[in-house]
Amino acid sequence: MAAGTVDLSMTKDICCGSGSDPAPGTDISYSIDFSNLGTVVAPDTLITDTLPPGVTFITSTQWGAPVTPLTVTADSVVWNVGDVFPSTYYGTIVVQAHITDSVPVGTVLTNVASIASSAGESNTLNNTAMAVVTISPPRRDLYISKVLNSGAPIAGRAITYTIYYGNSGNSTAHDVTLTDTLPLSMTFLSASEPVTATVAGNQVVWSLGNVPAGGYDQFYLSARVSDTVAGGTLLANDVLVSTTDVEANSSDNTAMAQVTASPPYGQPDAFGYVQLDSTRPGGPAFAWVDATDGVTSTVTGNNSFGGPFPIGFSFLYYGNSYTQLYFSTNGLVTFGSGSVAYNNNILPDPSSPNNVLAVLWDDLQVPASSAIYYKQGGTAPDRYFVVEWYNVSPRGDTAHPLTFEVVIYENGIILFQYLTLSGSLNSSTVGIEESTGTTGVLYAYNEARLTSSLALAFLPPGLIAAPADAVISGPTTGIVDTTYAFTTTVSPIAATLPMTYVWEATGQSPVTHAARSSLADAIAFTWSVSATQAITVTAANSQGTVTTTHTITVSSLTPPTSTPTPTPTGTATPTSTPTSTPTPTGTATATNTPTETPTGTATTTATPTGTPTSTPTHTPTATPTPTHTPTQSPTGTATATATETSTPTPAPTGTATATATPTPTQSPTPTPTRTATPTATATPTTTPAATTPPPACIDLTGDGWVDTLDVMAVVSRWGLTVANPDPDNDPATPNYEARYDRNGDGVITMLDIMGVAAYWETSCP
Structure with a gap:
């Protein structure tokens, strides 16, 4: 059986943005790729990098992590990479080195690397590699770009820009400054660290220090759009990067991010479409239209679209009539042609796709457990067509299902509804746009504004109308020299904005609140005379006017004139013999006017039983007894209106002592006029x-x-x-x-x- 072989191989290149024309005093990076083309493991493998004169070693990495060389000398670096297994590619070492200032321009630097194993090998022709560069004159070339990162450019809303900058030259750029000039209709909110920005007026400045050759970075800048910015306004934001060095090319030192402001809530775009939502007064109610009982489309998977699908009626959109539409897995409905675009843009934007309904435009997928349904409904002239994305999800993230829909109505209304949403939802576009990409209404761009059970309505200009009615709410009674607030609300919700309100009131100068972006307005009035006052408001827009009136009765606070009460002369008809009742002991807090203790001559038919003296200490419950009810005469003389035994009532504070000295006189028994003494309590509350x-x-x-x-x-x-x-x-x-x-x-x-x-x-x- 034949033995296996080891065949080490390597290549070496300039890498990592260093360029092929480095300058003296700059850093340079090399990449060393190595492999074993043999059939057995190459043990104890060493890689040696021989540095040319004028180049010194800085650091190295392997597989992205720092790696410590086995040895480092003035002209070479050695790494032990251990066992190298058979493979067409095994690993990479990146070497960062520095070219000294003394290296002359025009010098050719040849850097040679080699690889070897303790096992030896028969083929060593591919065991060395070199990289050659020529030293060039120093050159700096800064560049910059700027894009809108997130947020809808709408009056009163915040948006965020991303600013990218770098140095594509071969030498360090010194004292680099980045200056962002915001339009006057925007104010600075914040900027990302670590460099702290300095704000002066509408300029934001970063002092970046030195940017090395090949260096780059980015910043985030957030700003607020002014409340007065109208839809369709072009917002141009300039940024400049500069250095104290001479640059080879300064044409790429400036950049501009230009976006078109979308109309504020309730205001029309250039064509006349108005957006309303269910979270605000006058917005549409969330009313889900289930389409799962309709047609199940074949639009599934990732980045696919289908159509054309017949709508079932003629739908007017930005002045053009459509009888069919397309929809995609990425939450888009389009007219005229389909689109699989997954990189969402801001709206409006001339780049394609255009003529869209961006219901939830993002990189979505429709897996096997999900579907896109559609169906027609209603009868003329109130027909509708609905597309429902059921249980779809962000691409690669089935843990966050999304169910949403668009309903288009025969009268031109467009309704977006979101049944169940999950996940961050901060990378989508929501809005509408016409065929040229220059006009549209934006609700959200790369921001988490959508919520479950949300409804968004886009009303066409044909449904925009004059104010039909207005109601003033506020008090109907009041007192002089007091300020009262009144609010008017205009209907219908489709009334064109802005609205101008002219307030008039009795005895007041007219007050005009011009170009208000709301169907409600408020004011306050004060009157100094008592009378029935009238408040009138006239609400007007480009379509017409409506007037309504409210009244308030204002009362005077002039104190009543005190008229002395004459002393009456009463004749008692004796019919009975009353006896005196002792005054209860207790601390009385009475609910009526304290009764003065009279001193007078009472005519009675019996001798009084005694002169009571009370020391109030507790809360009494008084027993109704006949009492004097004296009336203060102009001369201060108390005259009793009944001939009977006096029963003193305790004053609210103090020690009440009844001193009555009646003179008994034989006479017919009088019939007393009984006045019940109210029950006294410690804390009256009624x-x-x-x-x-x-x-x-x-x-x-x-x-x-x-x-x-x-x-x-x-x-x-x-x-x-x-x-x-x-x-x-x-x-x-x-x-x-x-x-x-x-x-x-x-x-x-x-x-x-x-x-x-x-x-x-x-x-x-």
Whole structure:
């Protein structure tokens, strides 16, 4: 049996961007490929690289990882690569070396490498290889490029650019600076590290230091599109790379990323299409149209398309009528021709494909467990055609299934719906575009905006209309010198934007809110006189106008005039013999006006049982007893309106002492006018019933209730203002403010209003 053979082989080349014309003072890289073309293993294999004069070893790698040489001398490097098994290719060593500054221009550098095994071999002709270069004059050549990386260029949205730069020359470029000039309609947000950018106005500058021959890198720059940018605006972003050295070619030192702004939400593109979504007021409702009971297409696998498929009606798209369409595995519907494009572009973009519905344009696949279904539905003139991508997935990632669809309607509406989504979804394009690629509506570009149960509607200009109706929402009652907000909402949702709103109100100057990109608008008004005030708004767009009116009744806060009550002269009809009832002991917080303790002569038919003295210490439950209800006369004399035994009622604070000295007089038994004393509680929390109206000086709104408006009215009357009736914004304590809670019980009641009035004036007038 014949013995096996060893046949080592190698090649050597300049590699890794070094070029074939290195300059003095630069680095150079060589690649050494080796193999064993024999039939048995070559043991103890050594590779020797002999360096030419003026070249010094720096480092080496094998299979991408650093490898330490066996020996390194001034003119050679040796590696032990061990056993080399039979193969047409076995391994590669990359050698990085430095050419010294002293090597003259024009010098030819010959670098020779060899390979040998301890087993020996019969064929050594292929055991050596060389690489030859000629030293050239130093040359620097910087280059740069810029592309939109992610984000839809829409007013108010953020987008991200990628900036690539490098040095294709043979010598190091020194003091390299990169300057990005943003358009005035964009503002800088952030830039990637490790080099920190300096921002001055609309310029972003990176100081990069030195860039070696063959060196390159990239940056990410994020910027925000201005809120005022209209759809169709061309956004041109320039970038420049420069060095303090003289360059061989400066024509590639500048680059421009130019994109067309897509219309903001609810605004039309140049043709008139408007995009709405189910996450915002006025957008379409998510209503899945199941197509799995329709036709199962043969469009499967990866990067395939099918069609044309008959739509079943004439569909008008960007002014052209279509009766058939195509769709692909990559989430695209096209008109006119099919496309298998998997590298998604921004929209609009003149490069192909054009005339598309990018439902979820990405590199997708339709495996055996998935399918694309389609079907027709409805009756004229409300027919529709639906394409459903069922359980498809990103290419090579079946763990993240996707189910979505497009429904096109006979009236021109286009509806994208997303039933179940998973994965990152940050590498797709979503939107529509016409046949030339210059006009379109973009929803998302390489950004994770899509969610499950999302619906996107694209409305054609034929459905865009004048505002048909407007409604103003806001308060219907108020008080003077208080500001009130009003909001109007315009319908239908397809009304053309922008919309201009002109507000008018009684006694106010007209206010115009021009070119608003919303079907809602708000304003605030203040009136200083009490009256019924009218608020009118006129909403207008390019198609027409609508006007509506709202009214608010504003009340005055002028305090009521105090009119002294004359002292009445009453004649008691004696019919009974009442007896006095002692006042309960306790700390009373009454819910009515404290009754003064009168001193007078009471005419009665019996001798009183005693003069009670109470020291309030607890919360009493009062027993209804006949009492005096004195009326303060202009002269300050208390006159009783009933002839009976007095029962003093405790004041809210203090020690109540009833001092009554009636003179017994024989007379017929009087019939007393009984006035029940209300039950006193420690923490009253309710207002009087409308059947027992509070005094006018407290119920300033005159509605029979004591509430927040009365609090506001009282404090306003006495020189205070209520900037916020609920400053703690706590729903559990609405309309509560500590300075109006005079008794500190945590709620605002009539007693607190009395307390406020008593604080600013001795008593109610």
